[in-house]
Amino acid sequence: MTNQYQNETKNCQNCKNDFTIEPDDFSFYDKIKVPAPEICPQCRQQQRMQFRNFKTLYKRLSSKSGKSIVSMYSPDVAFPVYESNEWWSDDWEAMDYGMDVDFSRPFLEQVDELFKIAPHPAMLNIKSVNCEYSNMTLNAKNCYLVFGCVDDEDCDYGHIVWECRESIDNLYLFKCESCYECIDCLGSTKLSYSQECESCVDSIGLFDCKNCLNCIGCVGLVNKSYHIFNQPVTKEVYKEFLEKYPLTDKSNIDYILKEQEELRKKVPQRSFFGSHNTNVSGNHIYNGGNVFYSFDIKGGEDSKYCFTVRKAVDSYDVSFTGELSECYQVLTMLGSNRVIGSQTIVDSHDVSYSECCFNCSDIIGCYGLRKKSYCVLNKQYSKEEYEFLKNKIIESMNKSGDWGNFFPAWMSPFAYNESIANEYMPLSKDQALAQRFTWKDDIPSTKGQGTIVGENLPKSLDAYTDDLTKEILTCELCEKNYKLINREITFYKKNKLSLPHQCFNCRHAKRMNLRNVRDLRSGNCAKCNNEILTSYKPEDQNKYQIYCEKCYQQEVY
Ligand SMILES: [Zn+2]
Numbered sequence: 001m002t003n004q005y006q007n008e009t010k011n012c013q014n015c016k017n018d019f020t021i022e023p024d025d026f027s028f029y030d031k032i033k034v035p036a037p038e039i040c041p042q043c044r045q046q047q048r049m050q051f052r053n054f055k056t057l058y059k060r061l062s063s064k065s066g067k068s069i070v071s072m073y074s075p076d077v078a079f080p081v082y083e084s085n086e087w088w089s090d091d092w093e094a095m096d097y098g099m100d101v102d103f104s105r106p107f108l109e110q111v112d113e114l115f116k117i118a119p120h121p122a123m124l125n126i127k128s129v130n131c132e133y134s135n136m137t138l139n140a141k142n143c144y145l146v147f148g149c150v151d152d153e154d155c156d157y158g159h160i161v162w163e164c165r166e167s168i169d170n171l172y173l174f175k176c177e178s179c180y181e182c183i184d185c186l187g188s189t190k191l192s193y194s195q196e197c198e199s200c201v202d203s204i205g206l207f208d209c210k211n212c213l214n215c216i217g218c219v220g221l222v223n224k225s226y227h228i229f230n231q232p233v234t235k236e237v238y239k240e241f242l243e244k245y246p247l248t249d250k251s252n253i254d255y256i257l258k259e260q261e262e263l264r265k266k267v268p269q270r271s272f273f274g275s276h277n278t279n280v281s282g283n284h285i286y287n288g289g290n291v292f293y294s295f296d297i298k299g300g301e302d303s304k305y306c307f308t309v310r311k312a313v314d315s316y317d318v319s320f321t322g323e324l325s326e327c328y329q330v331l332t333m334l335g336s337n338r339v340i341g342s343q344t345i346v347d348s349h350d351v352s353y354s355e356c357c358f359n360c361s362d363i364i365g366c367y368g369l370r371k372k373s374y375c376v377l378n379k380q381y382s383k384e385e386y387e388f389l390k391n392k393i394i395e396s397m398n399k400s401g402d403w404g405n406f407f408p409a410w411m412s413p414f415a416y417n418e419s420i421a422n423e424y425m426p427l428s429k430d431q432a433l434a435q436r437f438t439w440k441d442d443i444p445s446t447k448g449q450g451t452i453v454g455e456n457l458p459k460s461l462d463a464y465t466d467d468l469t470k471e472i473l474t475c476e477l478c479e480k481n482y483k484l485i486n487r488e489i490t491f492y493k494k495n496k497l498s499l500p501h502q503c504f505n506c507r508h509a510k511r512m513n514l515r516n517v518r519d520l521r522s523g524n525c526a527k528c529n530n531e532i533l534t535s536y537k538p539e540d541q542n543k544y545q546i547y548c549e550k551c552y553q554q555e556v557y
């Protein structure tokens with residue numbers, strides 16, 4: 001069947017850049033009955049991310065028990081915050097906060113009122129054990145400061161770490177064990193300081209390597225062992241290298257990574273990372289079919305504008321979600337379908353403009369419901385009453401231009417710099433305020449308490465003792481104080497690694513900086529000159545020889 005639509009170029013109401021709506025997009029919008037968006041995909045992504053706070057954590061009191069708790073919500077938010085177990089208990093009822101719909105006022109204004117009185121859970125940790133300092137965890141055990149932590153055990157300091165064991169300081173790590181300082185790595189064991197690697201073992205400082213064992217500082221190698229800086233070496237030379245450049249000394253890691261970077265400038269680089277795909281565009285897509293303009297995808301089909309998503313089907317504009325179908329403009333979802341403009345919705349269907357609801361169906365404008373159907377603003381209706389109200393709400397939201405958009409930024413309980421928007425799309429305070437986003441100046445941190453600085457940290461493994469947990473370290477970049485925990489000291493000792501000279505936030509920011517931005521730019525293949533779409537910035541396209549997928553395959557395999 002041919003599509004009745006044609007490409008349409010629109011000017012983003014927010015950033016004033018042009019963006020294109022393609023015929024298939026119109027078909028999707030038709031199918032789920034929303035108008036075509038007036039703001040561009042990047043601004044839509046930024047808007048959703050302002051509602052997710054991973055790691056800006058506060059000590060505060062539970063509004064229910066008065067207990068001292070750790071929460072992603074600062075003590076000055078409008079709504080009550082309950083300690084997570086208290087939130088999940090049966091001795092309070094979200095429906096007690098129900099409101100009537102007032103059709104003389106904008107619907108989202110009323111949704112915002114409900115969201116400002118309904119109790120919120122301090123953190124979002126589901127089916128997890130001993131993960132009090134992690135946030136957004138699912139089926140996790142013993143994980144400390146891991147954010148976006150799914151099916152992990154004994155992991156520390158991470159951001160989007162799924163199905164991993166005993167791994168520390170990673171960003172986008174999948175099915176790995178004993179990995180350290182890795183970015184976008186999969187199925188690897190004992191891999192450190194590496195990026196874009198798959199199934200590598202006992203290796204250091206690799207970039208874009210696959211099935212490699214005992215390699216150091218290599219780029220683009222496949223099925224290799226005992227290589228240093230892409231040159232084959234004997235087992236003995238390899239051993240000597242490790243003795244000459246022990247990783248307990250930070251300057252040796254810097255040397256390896258510097259050499260690796262030089263190598264990267266000489267060998268062809270792929271324009272896209274991912275595998276087992278048919279017909280996709282974006283970056284970091286695995287097992288996708290017809291997934292476009294999407295980033296950090298594990299499984300999924302017929303979807304577009306997906307960011308950190310596993311198994312999305314027939315969905316557009318979704319961020320940080322798993323297992324969903326026919327969804328649009330959603331954030332933090334799991335096992336749900338037909339959801340629009342909502343966040344933190346789990347095992348539910350036919351939901352719109354709601355937050356933090358579990359096992360629900362046919363709800364609109366609700367907060368904190370469990371096992372409920374046919375509710376509007378946390379109030380129960382019959383099926384017929386619900387359908388009538390829902391249609392009237394859609395009509396009114398269509399008139400106000402809200403239907404089909406995510407919650408507007410002013411509804412977010414987080415300032416721009418508390419949310420992950422500032423990790424993926426960093427802004428200065430002035431830039432954020434100029435875009436009418438909020439900014440928080442008093443994010444808690446400790447300074448000036450330090451008992452030791454990075455350069456004075458022990459370099460000899462014998463000195464890696466639990467006594468180090470008593471020290472207060474001073475970050476060499478931001479001067480904020482941080483501490484070490486027992487498990488990481490044991491890990492550094494076992495894997496013969498240097499102790500971190502920077503705080504977790506600075507280590508994370510550095511890793512984020514090494515990733516390409518989640519946007520596509522056009523460029524040309526350095527070999528055949530055909531046009532390519534890549535997430536490499538123009539300056540990086542000049543720095544490296546970026547090849548199209550076809551040329552890369554011909555050159556490397
Ligand atoms: Zn825009």
Ligand SMILES: [Zn+2]
Nearest residue numbers: 475478503506
């Ligand atoms: Zn720092």
Ligand SMILES: [Zn+2]
Nearest residue numbers: 525528548551
């Ligand atoms: Zn080419």
